[in-house]
Amino acid sequence: MSQILEEVLNANAAYAADFDKGDLPMPPGRNFAVLTCMDARLDPAKYAGLAEGDAHVIRNAGGRASDDAIRSLVISYKLLGTREWFVIHHTDCGMETFTDEIMRGLLASSLKTASVDASGWHDSGEGPGSAEGNYVDWLTINDNAQSVIEDVKRIRRHPLVPGDIPIYGFIYDVRTGRLVEVAEATRVGAASA
Amino acid sequence: MSQILEEVLNANAAYAADFDKGDLPMPPGRNFAVLTCMDARLDPAKYAGLAEGDAHVIRNAGGRASDDAIRSLVISYKLLGTREWFVIHHTDCGMETFTDEIMRGLLASSLKTASVDASGWHDSGEGPGSAEGNYVDWLTINDNAQSVIEDVKRIRRHPLVPGDIPIYGFIYDVRTGRLVEVAEATRVGAASA
Structure with a gap:
């Protein structure tokens, strides 16, 4: 067994030993979803204050509004009742490096x-x-405020996305742990709602 | 401001106030990646023992090996050095309900x-x-062991995926918090490595 596999299984055994969340319902209790980057430095549960059961978390390279991310958001809304969405890119993203x-x-x-x-x-x-x-x-990024705006626009204009859902655009700063709003992205939502 | 937005920003301010991870490098410190479901009940950092900086986490509806998930995994390997991957679906998945x-x-x-x-x-x-x-x-799921096997196969056989990377297949049990290996999925990796 690889060292990583052994470490993951040991950590999971410790988590399961104290597990008391076995009765949570399937739909997110706080009715929102986050689309963010796969970056190892980001822990959306910690940076946005999520407990198990609270919110859907969608992650890919860059936190981009790919077709697959939109597939997930539409399912999140239609079948599982989320009613506000966050698009959160971040500083020092790998997608800016190539x-x-x-x-x-x-x-x-x-x-x-x-x-x-x-x-x-x-x-x-x-x-x-x-x-x-x-x-x-590959959905690379030149400017992370611009990529948030683009992605909120792409989601907002998508034919299967409800017209009135609030979509908030943010950049997570990996140096400070802080979420910084991209006001122009959030306004894309408000304007066409 | 919506109640959710206010709660997220308050939680983030508390996180940032104690933040001491500002110097983490971009590549994942433990050199692995996890592909799992967006389900609100799943916290991969908790169920797999990840600290900020440890591992890439890719999430979509179902934890499926979509083209976008594979885009993310290939970037994770090629540019950021991950060398082991986990595919983790879960019990009581929304993708089984439609x-x-x-x-x-x-x-x-x-x-x-x-x-x-x-x-x-x-x-x-x-x-x-x-x-x-x-x-x-929509990448719905009939049987969550079968979907793990299918997805490990799809990743393994993808022309841009390195032939020898270990790919572990698991199901996360939302009732117990436990990771249960899908041995047939992990073997797909081992056999063609």
């Missing part, structure tokens, strides 16, 4: 199959979320 | 634009992650 071109270069030397070129993948179409023939957009 | 057909029905009555039908969305092509002309696959 471009699609750099990623293609990094990947070019390590492709598994000859049918894939360095631009990205050509999905076989099997399994969940297949996107046959699509090239990868 | 089907694509049910979702289309729910959405049919609340579409914003006439150009979208109840099957899903036809993206305009603007903004990040656009997938013009795609219908939505």
